[in-house]
Amino acid sequence: MKRSASTFMTKRSAELPTQRSAASLAALLCLALCSCTDRGPAPPPKPEAADYLPPEASAPETFPDVSFVDITEEAGIRFVHENGSFGKKFLPETMGSGTVLFDYDGDGLTDLFLVNGMRWPGHESDYPRPAPAATMALYRNLGGLRFEDSSARAGVAITAMGMGAAAADVDQDGDLDLFITAVGRYLFLRNLGGKFADETEAVGLTAPTWTDKKGRKNGSWGTTPAFLDYDRDGRVDLFVANYVRWSEETDIFFTWDGHHKAFTTPEPYEGDTCRLYRNVGGRFEDVTEKAGILRPEGKSLGVAIEDVDDDRWIDILVSNDTQPNFFFRNNGDGTFTEKALVAGIAYSPDGRARAGMGIDTCREPGTQALAIAIGNFSREPLSFYREIKEGFFQDDNGPAGLGPPTNVNLTFGVLFLDYDLDGRSDVCLANGHIEPSIQEVFKEISFAEPAQLFINRGKGRFTEASKSAGPFFSRQIVGRGLATGDLDGDGDLDLVFTTNGGQPHLLRCDNRTSNRFLCLKLRSKGSATEALGARVSVEAGGATQRRTVRTGSSYLSQSDLALTFGMGSHAAAEKIEVRWPDGKVETFQNVPTSKAYLIEEGKGELAAK
Secondary structure: OOOOHHHOOOOOOOOOOOOOOHHHHHHHHHHHHHOOOOOOOOOOOOOOOOOOOOOOOOOOOOOOOEEEEEOOOOOOOOOOOOOOOOOOOOHHHHOOOOEEEEOOOOOOOOEEEEOOOOOOOOOHHHOOOOOOOOOOEEEEEEEOOEEEEOHHHHOOOOOOOEEEEEEEOOOOOOOOEEEEEEEOEEEEEEEOOOOEEEOOOOOOOOOOEEEOOOOOEEEOEEEEEEEEOOOOOOOOEEEEEEOEOOOHHHOOOOEOOOOOEOOOOOOOOOEOOOEEEEEOOOOEEEOOOOOOOOOOOOOEEEEEEEOOOOOOOOEEEEEEEOOOOEEEEEOOOOOEEEOHHHHOOOOOOOOOOOEOOOEEEEEOOOOOOEEEEEOOOOOOOOEEEEEEEOOEEEEOOOOOOOOHHHOOOOEEEEEEEOOOOOOOOEEEEEEEOOOOOHHHOOOOOOOEEOOEEEEEEEOOEEEEOHHHOOHHHHOOEOEEEEEEEOOOOOOOOEEEEEEOOOOOEEEEEEEOOOOEEEEEEEEOOOOOOOOOOOEEEEEEOOEEEEEEOOOEOEOOOEOOOOEEEEEEOOOEEEEEEEEOOOOOEEEEEEEEOOEEEEEEOOOOOEEEO
């Protein structure tokens, strides 16, 4: 969300004069919303990666026999997101919210947590009709893609202007705890065997505060959180992205017609630094400044956890909205160095900070070069940074086929997943604008937008496969969060989209190809039970796939922590190598595919799930 601060009108208490003509107002909004149109320079030089295919070598327009079916209603999910809207267009209303896929009750089935917003306190009379208080929601997986609402029973029916969430075993008791971000508030919910208790203050995770010009204190506006073990001490730490310093009192009035308020972009607001919390044995210590994370200019929305340089120290990638992105490189001594500019991922190819939303990473089979995808604002195509040599990236969205098809939409959720199980990571995007009236000014841009799916053709090229993936991908939604996991245990990856002010969408993947899979769930000892930071390599047919167990990625959301590898036609993986968080390595030979396995550290065997 973007554009020159000089184009914003900041009168808060009264509506603006109406002398401007319709043409001049349209031009103003064009400057305000689209001045960063990324037509970009000529395509960059071809990377010297072994599997790069020049853009002129076109991929065949055939698609795998895979489709996604929206089963939200029949699955029993009755959730509707409350964004708090009542006409004032407060900025947080258009930004939420996310989802988490995790097994909260330890029954082996992946459950669904949905972050909710709320109606604004003090404005009860401004809403057209009363309604029960909106709360967070937890849907328990009953098997067979049937879910029941367990929110109240599990203790998560909490009201807040929620944004994002993450889950991890913070206290190493074998179940997954929850952390939730909200406007002005953080929430830490400890899992007590399937029922959660709010222990935010007890563990030291109360949201930090800032003071406005009138001396009023406000809590930070948290966005995407991610659990990680950044110092490799065996305890789960927490990274929290924060957005801007917003409160109702500092809300900025922005209009394009002199009368009606529109959702502004973050440029007129002060940024707020990301936060890093170190787990010091049951409590969290804010180490943001001494760890080198303090960046008050950040307007952060997405977080990806990745060992970028493969030195076993987990790094942190952050997408920023109208500010340069961050790459916090782990120095291995408890500190980080911000290196996004040097690495080539801070800006667009022509040197402008884009409006970054969601973010994800993947490794290319064969070369193991890292790719970083970041969703951006309308008329800013998807950023697709490819590693051209160790530690250095260039935006290859044009040659990769991810430029023009993503240029119009506003992309929030971003995920790499192998939806057709052929061994290559595809790209899925959740799209939706921030301004409901955007089409009154720009006919080609709509508030609700279709999600997109791109198939990886190999050798650096993608083709949009949305039309072949089922009716949902032609449906207009106001997309925000996006997460994936095998919710029905059939080996392929299902999808969950969240929407702003609407229902989520649970999509069952129907894979009718003969491609095989491996699903690996890791359990470690002496550290977080879910093995955060463990690296898994799978070899078959001369190619190697590599993934890391991690939270974060996408937008405000977390996918299931089990790792699913597409195996194509291979009946067995020749070798599976697990590098545990403590550096120990275990290998497994000739592992049959189309099965799910539990790998417990030190046992030297695979247990079929």
